Amino acid sequence: MSHLHRFYVPPETCLESDLALPQPEAHHALHVARVRVSETIVLFDGQGRECLGHVARVARREVIVTVDEVRMHAAQSKRVTLVQAWLNREKSVESLIRRCTELGVTEFRFFRSAHSERAPVLNEKWPRIAIEACKQCGRFWLPRFGTADDFAEALRDVPSVCLIAVKADDAAPLCEVLADAPDAVAIAVGPEGDFSEDELQVGRDCGARAISLGDATYRSETAAASMATLVLYELGELGPRGPCVT
Structure with a gap:
């Protein structure tokens, strides 16, 4: 056809x-x-x-x-929630929504970080951007959108498996963290300037695991798309996954 x-x-x-x-x-x-x-x-x-x-x-x-x-069509079997610190440029937010919707992120939660210049506000353009992304990639389910006043509020009721993108020597291999193939995963990504120490402690208190993207410094929206790609691959949503090599 x-x-x-x-x-x-x-x-x-x-x-x-x-x-x-x-x-x-x-x-x-x-x-x-x-x-x-x-x-x-x-x-x-x-x-x-x-x-x-x-x-x-x-x-x-x-x-x-x-x-x-x-x-x-059934909903995606593995749900991924992106807990994203608010970015200072609306164009960056729109690009992030477009890329991550195409990849398969099922929910976006934007929060005001210590390094964010202002609080996030739900935008009527976001669903339209998600619609265009779904039209492009062939998905049948639109993601959900929400906002929070701070990181602690954003982490309420997130899936029990929560990952934070950080530069950390003790970060666990992603394939080990997701070895049990959980049905739902949350990914937390900081803003320009990264998470504050207090926010990292909030994440640790909630049981979040540190995941490293290497030594490079990425734009926040690049880190979000990279994390989403890696997690969805490990969960089998982007095709068959290979063996875990640590």
């Missing part, structure tokens, strides 16, 4: 047999994808539902789709 264009529709409309694409998606369909009547396309609702349908009608600002088949 040739490439099929993918479009997002809200869950409450995905059950209809004939539906109109939301305005941002209709604009993309008309002016970027340039869909035509009778063309087969794919719809997804971010909650696991995928619809195979065809374009029934197009107008200047409207695309009507007839749903021909509905499929359900």
Whole structure:
């Protein structure tokens, strides 16, 4: 089958047999994808539902789709929560969300670190960025977003396996920490300037394990994407994993 264009529709409309694409998606369909009547396309609702349908009608600002088949996809078996210190540049936050959504991060928790200039505020652009990332990579579930006033609050109710990206000589090999293949893992990444000593102690008090990315100094969003990649690989979400070598 040739490439099929993918479009997002809200869950409450995905059950209809004939539906109109939301305005941002209709604009993309008309002016970027340039869909035509009778063309087969794919719809997804971010909650696991995928619809195979065809374009029934197009107008200047409207695309009507007839749903021909509905499929359900289970949520990702291994959940990864990114506990991310707030970054000072909104573009960096957006880049982080885009990359980590494509990789398979299932939840983002932004918190104000001791080295953050301001507190995080939920942004209506974030879900849209996640939608575009899911359209790009073919995922069917959108991540969740939340904010916290500090690191301690951000770590409440996180999975029992929590990893902190640090430069530490005593950092444990990742494959050993994840040897039991837990169903849920939290990754904590600091801001520009890294975690404060008090925040590192908060992490230790919560049972977090130190994981090193080597001697290089990374941008925070690079560290987050690197940690997500390594963890998801070890959990088997990025293909078969190899043996643990320590």
